[in-house]
């Protein structure tokens with residue numbers, strides 16, 4: 001090998017020793033130390049970091065749960081109850097894990113809303129976005145598999161209904177379903193394999209997160225104005241500025257999740273899941289985890305079995321091609337007077353879909369779900385391409401610092417460039 | 431690396447290596463895929479014998495067969511009439527009542543909704559039985575008639591009839 005290659009020099013001889021053999025120190029310094037963050041990024045940009053620590057929390061709490069969990073239909077329910085009652089701090093592990101899953105989705109949804117509203121999915125970050133949607137898919141799979149493990153009524157019937165979706169596929173459907181279950185209905189073979197997959201998928205997610213972050217670091221982070229970094233004046237180093245900001249966000253998140261774990265650990269749980277699974281009795285209302293309810297609403301809004309399944313998966317799949325559906329060159333919705341409101345309506349619509357997804361699919365609720373479904377797809381397939389063509393965007397600032405200097409001129413009348421006070425910062429996100 | 435006279439030979443070698451490698455990989459993956467299919471003991475789940483002498487007219491019992499609920503119903507005269515009255519051609523999954531029973535009064539069904547697999551209500555007297563007085567699936571609202579045929583709602587097909595036989599007047603063997 002080339003003995004003359006340039007090696008980074010650090011003060012610490014141990015770091016130098018490592019760096020010479022494996023240039024990992026300089027990699028971390030580049031990616032997480034000197035990495036330039038656009039200086040106008042707001043707290044929306046902390047949700048990636050939050051998602052990462054939540055993933056780590058899920059993996060750690062999961063491993064400790066697995067030490068006491070038994071993946072057998074006769075024992076699974078009791079082993080979870082034993083975790084809750086007899087295992088030291090078992091209740092904490094479990095509440096951390098079940099509520100952690102819900103918070104994981106909340107965080108990732110906000111993270112995605114951020115990417116959509118500020119147009120982060122556009123050139124040159126398309127692959128970063130695609131990897132993100134892929135992570136989202138893996139998360140859905142993981143949480144579905146995990147929800148089966150406590151082997152309560154919701155676990156059993158949720159697994160039954162969802163795996164039956166595959167039987168809608170013509171010709172191969174039934175066979176595929178049987179193959180997935182390892183039996184003709186959800187049973188011990190199913191529980192065993194679901195546990196094995198639930199254990200491994202989070203580590204796969206971890207790997208994809210690595211690629212996802214690496215991809216965004218190539219061209220740098222987007223920002224609320226959706227314009228590129230043009231000079232050193234436009235950015236701050238990740239360390240310490242962004243790290244400190246992320247830490248503040250993590251503290252706030254810690255307070256929120258602790259409040260739920262300690263004061264309302266079952267707020268987001270379904271009571272029926274505290275009844276052991278019974279293959280002969282279906283609960284009156286089968287509901288999915290609330291964070292997957294919008295997709296469940298879409299499934300039920302369609303009167304045809306296969307059609308419902310296609311649209312439900314299509315609702316996620318369509319996210320993959322969003323970068324090519326959007327015809328506007330302007331990233332941030334702050335500069336898109338029409339699309340901005342359609343985007344907001346999309347978020348509200350998604351929320352409403354989730355709400356009706358938890359209610360029985362009849363009468364008015366069914367009608368609302370159908371209207372919501374039309375807007376969901378209409379937004380992506382019609383509004384997004386079309387508005388991009390006809391909309392006249394607002395004038396973009398010349399650079400990120402430009403946003404600040406104009407603002408400072410207006411407020412204090414000087415031409416000084418610099419970091420404005422938080423009060424001023426508020427005005428910037430017009 | 432430009433095109434040289436031996437190009438054809440090289441292409442051939444590349445192609446055959448790739449093909450062989452592909453076949454080898456597929457052959458290696460197959461056992462893994464197949465290991466996920468139902469195991470032999472699962473397939474051998476077998477049959478169940480049920481004593482039906484205790485079942486009253488109009489009553490229906492649920493038994494477990496291969497992990498699934500099976501409904502055994504002794505139908506009333508009215509229920510049989512209602513089931514026979516229907517024109518098969520008007521149905522989503524056309525089938526005559528006569529093709530679904532061996533003895534008119536005994537209806538045997540797999541109690542699994544053909545939509546997404548819930549257990550329909552209608553076994554207990556207090557249960558909702560749906561618009562056609564048979565069974566009603568609460569999950570997404572499928573209505574089945576007194577022959578277990580789908581009449582309304584998202585389910586695509588009628589409730590399955592399992593393989594069964596009458597061992598004698600009071601015993602049914604399912605499976």
Ligand code: HEM
Pocket residue numbers: 055058059060061062063064065066069080094097098101104139142143144146147148149150198199201202203205
């Ligand atoms: C992406 C990360 C993960 C997500 C989103 C996730 C999600 C879930 C969910 C929703 C449940 C059901 C909780 C309940 O209602 O009780 C669950 C249960 C479980 N998970 Fe995870 N999980 C993750 C990672 C892991 C990992 C890495 C393990 C390691 C083995 C694990 C082990 C378990 C076990 C043993 C249970 C059953 C005990 C219980 O129900 O509390 N999980 N998971």
Ligand code: FES
Pocket residue numbers: 543544545546547548567568569570571572583584585
């Ligand atoms: S499972 Fe019965 S209606 Fe959907």
